[in-house]
Structures are given as C-alpha cells and as structure tokens.
Amino acid sequence: MLLIGRPHGALAGRVAMPGDKSISHRCLMFAGLAAGESRIEGLLEGEDVLATASAMRALGCAVERDASGVWSVHGRGVGGLAEPAQVLDMGNAGTGARLLLGILAGHGFASFVTGDASLRSRPMRRVIEPLAAMGAAFTARSGDRLPLAVRGRDDLLALEHISPVASAQVKSAILLAGLHAAGRTVVTEPLASRDHTERMLRDMGAELTSQTLSDGRVRVTLEGQPELRARRFTVAGDPSSAAFVLVAAALRADPEVVVEGISVNPLRSGLLTTLLEMGARIEVRHEREVAGEPVADIHVRAAPLQGADVPAGRAPSMIDEYPVLAVAAAFARGTTRMRGLGELRVKESDRLQLMAEGLAACGVTVAIDGDDLIVEGGRRTVAATVDAHLDHRIAMSFLVLGGLGDAPVRVGGAEAIRTSFPAFVDVMNGLGATIAGDA
Ligand code: S3P
Numbered sequence: 001m002l003l004i005g006r007p008h009g010a011l012a013g014r015v016a017m018p019g020d021k022s023i024s025h026r027c028l029m030f031a032g033l034a035a036g037e038s039r040i041e042g043l044l045e046g047e048d049v050l051a052t053a054s055a056m057r058a059l060g061c062a063v064e065r066d067a068s069g070v071w072s073v074h075g076r077g078v079g080g081l082a083e084p085a086q087v088l089d090m091g092n093a094g095t096g097a098r099l100l101l102g103i104l105a106g107h108g109f110a111s112f113v114t115g116d117a118s119l120r121s122r123p124m125r126r127v128i129e130p131l132a133a134m135g136a137a138f139t140a141r142s143g144d145r146l147p148l149a150v151r152g153r154d155d156l157l158a159l160e161h162i163s164p165v166a167s168a169q170v171k172s173a174i175l176l177a178g179l180h181a182a183g184r185t186v187v188t189e190p191l192a193s194r195d196h197t198e199r200m201l202r203d204m205g206a207e208l209t210s211q212t213l214s215d216g217r218v219r220v221t222l223e224g225q226p227e228l229r230a231r232r233f234t235v236a237g238d239p240s241s242a243a244f245v246l247v248a249a250a251l252r253a254d255p256e257v258v259v260e261g262i263s264v265n266p267l268r269s270g271l272l273t274t275l276l277e278m279g280a281r282i283e284v285r286h287e288r289e290v291a292g293e294p295v296a297d298i299h300v301r302a303a304p305l306q307g308a309d310v311p312a313g314r315a316p317s318m319i320d321e322y323p324v325l326a327v328a329a330a331f332a333r334g335t336t337r338m339r340g341l342g343e344l345r346v347k348e349s350d351r352l353q354l355m356a357e358g359l360a361a362c363g364v365t366v367a368i369d370g371d372d373l374i375v376e377g378g379r380r381t382v383a384a385t386v387d388a389h390l391d392h393r394i395a396m397s398f399l400v401l402g403g404l405g406d407a408p409v410r411v412g413g414a415e416a417i418r419t420s421f422p423a424f425v426d427v428m429n430g431l432g433a434t435i436a437g438d439a
Pocket of ligand 1: 166
C-alpha cells in the first residue's frame, strides 16, 4: 500500500491514543499465566498484539473480545499452558516473539515460532543464550534467527544474568522464564529499560524487587513459581504512537493539539524531555495513575525548534522514537546529534540506515557517525519516495515529514502501520493533516 504525506497547514484538536503496544502484549501473556479470568480494557488491536492473542489461544487460553471492546483471557496458571498444535506466528512483533520464548522455555513441551520477513531477520541470541542457560533447548536458523524450535522444561533453573544491552525484551523474557524456575532469578542491565513487566507482575502478586546500583546499572530480582492473580487491566495510551502526533504538533499546532491519556512513565518519556530541550511548547497536564501506570494529557502548541545533542544514556527511554525525532530535527534550526543508536540497527528494520537514506532522499543533510545520527535542520525538503521495509515507524515518520515539509513524501509498504497504530491516518487527518492513498 502506498500512502502520500502532503504538506499541510495548522493542526488542532484533541485525540486519544490507542493502547500501549508493550503493555498490551504483556496483558495478554501475563493474564494467560494467571489463575482465573482477567479482563483488559483499551487493548491495542494492532496486528502485533493480535498475533500474541492468537499465540495465547494456541497455548490453550480462551481469549475473547466482547462487543464493547473489552478482552477476556482465561489463564491457566504459571507453567499451565498446553503444547500448541501449530507453529506460533508472531508476525512483525519482536516483543511478542521474545517474551513468548521466555514463557515457552518454562513449559516441558516442544513449540515452533516464526514471524514475518522482518522478524525472521532479527537477532534472537540475546534471549536464546540466557534461556538455554536456564535449561531450555533451541534449534534456530543460522544466526540464531526465526523460525526456531523450543523444547522447554518444567524444572527450569533460576538464573543470574548480566545483560550487555538495556533491553526490556531481554529482561522480560528472562523474568518470564524465571516465573517458572524454583528460586531467585536476577537480571542486571546497564541502564534502566521500560519496567512494565516489573510493575505488572508485582501487581499480580509476584515477589519482585528492582534496585538501581551505585554505577547506574539496574538489578531486578524475582522469586520463582509465584501464583499470579487474574486482574482487570486498563491499558494506558501509547507514548510511542503519540510521538508522531507530538512531533507534528510541536511544529504546527495552532492553537493547540491535546493528546489524551498517554503513559508518562519516566522510562518512556525521553522524547518529551528532548522536544522540551529543543524548545517545544509542551505541557504535561492532569497527571494520574491508570492501573499502576502514570498517565497524563499532553498539550502542544507550535514553536520553532532548535537542534539538540541527545545523550546516549537517554536511548532506552525513547528507543522507538528516534525515527520521528530525526524528522523533528530536520525542521529544527541547527544540528541535532542523536548518540548511541546501535540498537536501532536491530529493530523492525535497520532504522539508523533507513532514516539516513530516507532523510537524504527528502533533501535533508544527514550523516551516520559510528552509532550516532546527525541531522542538519532547516533546509527545504523535496519530493521523495521511501519504502517502509516492513517497519511501521519508518512509514509513519516519513508521512509526518511529508506533512511538515515543502513537498509530498510517498511511502511504499505503508500497510506496516497496522502493526501498531491502525488509526494513524484518521487521527492525523482529523487534526488537519492530509495523508492520502495514491488516487
Ligand atoms: C519493547 C522494548 C524495546 C522496544 C520495543 C518494545 C518492550 O525493545 O524497542 O518496541 O515492549 O519490551 P528492546 O527491549 O529490545 O530495546
């Protein structure tokens, strides 16, 4: 599918965001490991999360959606899932695949996991290695990639793992396996990554503590084999989806764009911090808590932006937001340097490379220096065509660029947007953007 982002004028209005993708995957999976029926309000109904719902069904959980959009999951208890009779196809979802591997590791049956071409190219060693150390066996395609076979164990061993990367997917996969192991599983990461797994498991009755060490590393400790309580979950709005609206609004909102009810978890808020440093007129109002997650409404008015030097240490708190931050940087005065983006190379696409290529095609001066992305802002953009390469965030970023720039941007493979933000075009156009198909 081809979509075209054409230059637009002022944006205004109030919008709600779809449910957070990270939290939505976790609700479905964790509810499947609880005893009894959980209910989930505000679940993201994007393709990634629907793939997780299908996987949980294949593992023996009844997963249903009622007419009002509330989902229910009948959990089977920790270690209680059933051997699936089919290959588990996780689609485009790295979170879905990696967290599921942690769960499968703790079940004494065989299962087979695959995904789309993007997911099949992504590294799985980072989860396979620790899970194998806990006793699960994996047979993967070369380079430790999907499709792979898992033979889990009912008597998994607890693990102390020091992760070389700040990755919530790695941390969560090990903690989920740790639920099934007798004793204490400990994961230490170099910087804090998003903590939805910790918040939710604790809330469901797991004994879990998190400690920041004197050198800044974070250590999470989980006591194995808890009984998880079924729950009513309410999913906060997705700050990573809101990012596209926030960047467009930071440059064009007049009088104001309000994004309601998004998570402002500090471990997800790096984009807000960065936009404020760049001079954006953003106010965080009506802070509240929704099912253990801090949530707020974000009010945005247009303002001129300046380039910024974004430190590497901020990357975990805005890892999915760099593509659209690079778009903001293209319209800011001066240079923006985004440091320490090595992890962007192993996302749904090589985002570092694709952003650099796509921005250059749009007339933006851009360079990659090691793991840093450097964008010179303020030049006129030109008409261009970019391909999403099965990456929803690449697609949405370039549609936003087309709207803010001087010439249309055509985005091929834009159906990837359905994985995380099916209503993206309607939401943006409802505020005044002009994204359309190839008529
Ligand atoms: C996610 C963690 C991040 C992020 C991904 C969602 C999660 O990946 O990029 O979109 O839900 O745990 P890493 O943990 O690999 O950095």
